[in-house]
Amino acid sequence: MKVLLVASEGAPFAKTGGLADVIGALPKALKKNGVDVRVIMPYYKSIKDQNIAYYKGYNYVRMGSSPEYAGIFHAIRDDIDYYFVDSDKYFSRERLYGYGDDGERFAFFDFAVLEALRVVDFFPDVIHCNDWQTGLIPYILKKNYYSYNVYNRIRTVYSIHNIQYQGIFPMDMMSILYMPYSNSIEFDGCINFMKTAIMESDIITTVSPTYKNEVLTDFYGYNMNNVLGLRYFDFHGILNGIDTDRYNPETDKYIFKKYSIATFVSGKKGNKKALLEEFGLDTKEDCPLFGMVTRLVDQKGIDLLMPIMDDIIVNSNAKFILMGSGNQNYEDYFRSLEARYPERFKSYIGYSDRVAQKIYAGADLFLMPSRFEPCGLGQLIAMRYGTLPLVRETGGLKDTVIPYNHFNGAGTGFSFTNYDAGALKEVMYLAIDTYNNHKDDWKKLIKQAMEMDFSWNASALVYMDLYRKLSQ
Secondary structure, three states: OEEEEEOOOEOOOEOOOHHHHHHHHHHHHHHHOOOEEEEEEEOOHHHHOOOOOEEEEEEEEEEOOEEEEEEEEEEEEOOEEEEEEEOHHHHOOOOOOOOOOHHHHHHHHHHHHHHHHHHHOOOOOEEEEEOHHHOOHHHHHHHHHOOOOOOOOOEEEEEEOOOOOOOEEEHHHHHHEOOOOOOOOEEOOEEEHHHHHHHHOOEEEEOOHHHHHHOOOHHHHOOOHHHHHHOHHHEEEOOOOOOOOOOOOOOOOOOOOOOOOOOHHHHHHHHHHHHHHHOOOOOOOOOOEEEEEEEEOHHHOHHHHOOOHHHHHHHOOOEEEEEEEEOHHHHHHHHHHHHHOOOOEEEEEOOOHHHHHHHHHHOOEEEEOOOOOOOOOHHHHHHHOOOEEEEEOOHHHHHHOOEOOOOOOOOOEEEEOOOOHHHHHHHHHHHHHHHHHOHHHHHHHHHHHHHOOOOOHHHHHHHHHHHHHHHO
16 A cells, blocks of 8 residues: 655654654554555755755646746655655745745645656555645645546545644635636635645544544634535544654653653652753752643633632642743743742743653643643653643543543543633642642552553554555
């Protein structure tokens, strides 16, 4: 079976979010199961500057009245073939996204992907597209390429990683796109890349079973719920995994002290002490340490934390270390919180893999009070390191975190249901009390969390089953 994964980013080459982690890990799991899997993504300036790929060939993509050069470069990483679409005009920029011509940039990319198949002489059974940036591919394939024998056997899968971001652009962009118009493209008077993919892909997936059910509702669907309803029987929720080789406390080069499920008591203690020292917090008192690694945006539930943080800090012994960036108001709030409580709260405004791994290993609890969370990787990584997630029951958080049962000690973390600051405060106090007064339960929860298998193995088999059904 031959599969081409298409995405706008992928670890370790280019990353802004969880999509990159998926593209970095899923191909390896598929490869282990005998799939001839390859990946294609844009040749961003940040990748080109690494000088890791070699020239394979080129083709031209018609954009408006002029053909645009689309070079193809090739690299092998972890025994996976990666192809990169080169265009100085569209991809030699400092950032991956956030430009006024993003619609044109990724329309070019979608056309170039299909042309690239000729250049590299690889015609897959399935093209697996990811997020809005690849949304035109299923449509272009059917409308422009199915008349060619080498293309008309290809089937498509489209994965929604976050339905909030749909690729919505003015209809006048059609004037530069070499493809016919149909109703599949248009939504509310605009070109909608995601709607196009939902209507034209053979199979649609999203990244957890609960999120699949949520996006079919008005509240979570961002106006795509009715469109998805039209494809209900072709729509699947498949839980993401994590790269358990990369996220491994036994081998992690960034953490202070390596440990395993057999040595987590001393390992967690050593990492916590070193993390507190690095952030200038006192290490003498045994108190619960909350960690948070997040984008500081509305989705992540920051507005729930803001009304209760003073109460938690004043009325408990908990300490906090937060790393993230995003909304200026949120950044300013956490800076002011640190200024008021310098011995209890520390913030790192920005992002660092090194610091993130130390927080995963050194914290006792990992906060994710999200408004919505398609899958979430933070809680999976935290459990891998024996840090108990405290989450709202939404999307993949609900699917992966088993709430603590104080009657029998079952569970892998803590959770609350309603999107409400009072509910969050209540479960935070429960977690603090469990840490302080129920040490045997706490150790049991850590062990149970570390025993969970969130590798890509099981999910890869589900994807393979879908691929096989399409290619039969």
